[in-house]
Amino acid sequence: MTRLGQGLALRPCTTPLLVTGTAVLRLADLPPPGRLPPSGAAVTVSMHGVANLLAALVALDGHAARMLLLAGDMPAAEVLRLAEAAGCDVLLSDRADLPGAIRPEAGHGAGPPGVTRATEWILASSGTTGLPKLIRHDLSGLSRSVRPLATGAPRPVWALGYEPTRFAGLQVLLQAVLGGGTLVAAEAGTGLAARLGLFTRAGCTHFSATPTLWRQILMHPAADGLKLRQITLGGEIADQPVLSALATRFPAARITHIYASTEAGVGFSVTDGREGFPAGLLEGGRLRIDEGRLWIRPAGPPPGSLGPMPLPMNEDGFIDTRDRVERRGDRVHFLGREGGGINVGGAKVQPEMVERAILMLPEVALVRVTGKRNPLSGAVIIAEVVPREPPEDQAGFRRLVIQHCRATLPPEAVPALIRLAPELAVNASGKLMRG
């Protein structure tokens, strides 16, 4: 068992480990992690600063029995609730709204000497509905896809495009620091133009982000200075427009899209510039299509989940991704989420929720909400609405529905377009026919 700190000790000591908007840090410059809890403690970590997060990971891996990693902008009540669910009674944080936490500036106590132990890394799944699941990993599993720096190869400089405590963000963080490179991370709350400026000044060569963020980057002139050799898309399904546009805009870069989940780890990575994945990967024993959905068998020992919700795993050890797929010839394509969620700018929208909101209007008889593909946001919401009485002012009626949605729904769930329809098709059981 190699600890994170031991892995980092192999790095050349002059290579910057982390570049932020305000500092360039080598390993020796990492801030003190605070007064360490006793060896074997179960610890929650929620940090605003990436340097503080990295320092905590180095100090705790091999020292704590368990660390629960939560985003620095997660609401405080949610942090406390998940900490309790994970049985973590010590909290390390640089946040002002978590008063009981051990703070980084509390001084560098080495802590009582303890044996080096295996540390559980607990990640919260993004949980599109209801409570996030808490998934148990360890460093060797999380760093399985880390590629070491080849002799003589230029040092990669990684731009961090994700929240670093999410699965995709940790992958980038570990690849950067254990792969002999440098991680470049903007302070929380930095706008896109300033982040792109930092990534350009820091000489980023590698950049991993969601397709949603890449679409915004493609629309931003501040990205013109980036000299990228590696572009990675993860966290959401990559579609052909964003892959093609990246290839045109950054012709020198290799473009990889990765399919991974907190529960199953990395499923595949594809570099041929086409959406979906080669059907040949289904022969490798780790990917399978069943009931029209993609299932993944984790590469290592199966991850565990804490709490009452078991992983959706079948008896062969395959985990249900709930992503619907279809094989067409030599390619497998993604069709959307089981349950019909629509991805609008990276946020999942349930059409039924939008329908319920619109049906609250007494002027509306029937409504059907669908997604429409859009190159700038992945998809937009379209609502077909049957009014109770044909409105005299159609534009005014549309405005009424939109204003009602604005007042009652999150921004991504507000329909981009209201189509007025005289009627909507229903099936034999009286349910709306969906696409």
Added chain:
Amino acid sequence: MQAIILRVFAEIWREQYGTAPPVIELQAPLLDCGLDSLGFAVLVTRLELELGYDPFTLSDEVFYPRTMAEFVSFYEQNRPAD
């Protein structure tokens, strides 16, 4: 074309913010005008209803406009022949 696009832009702006839309600098970064990428996705959807075409799906070339001038000229260049 530019007038239609700016009119629909103003409509969406008023819907989202309830204020008068800003004066658009044609050469300034598109996302700096205050409307986010979701707002522009809405603009593309509304313009399809207004103009009868969506250049982003018609065009073989994948294009992400960076300024309002690029956005307008993309609509002009990909206008279907009558």
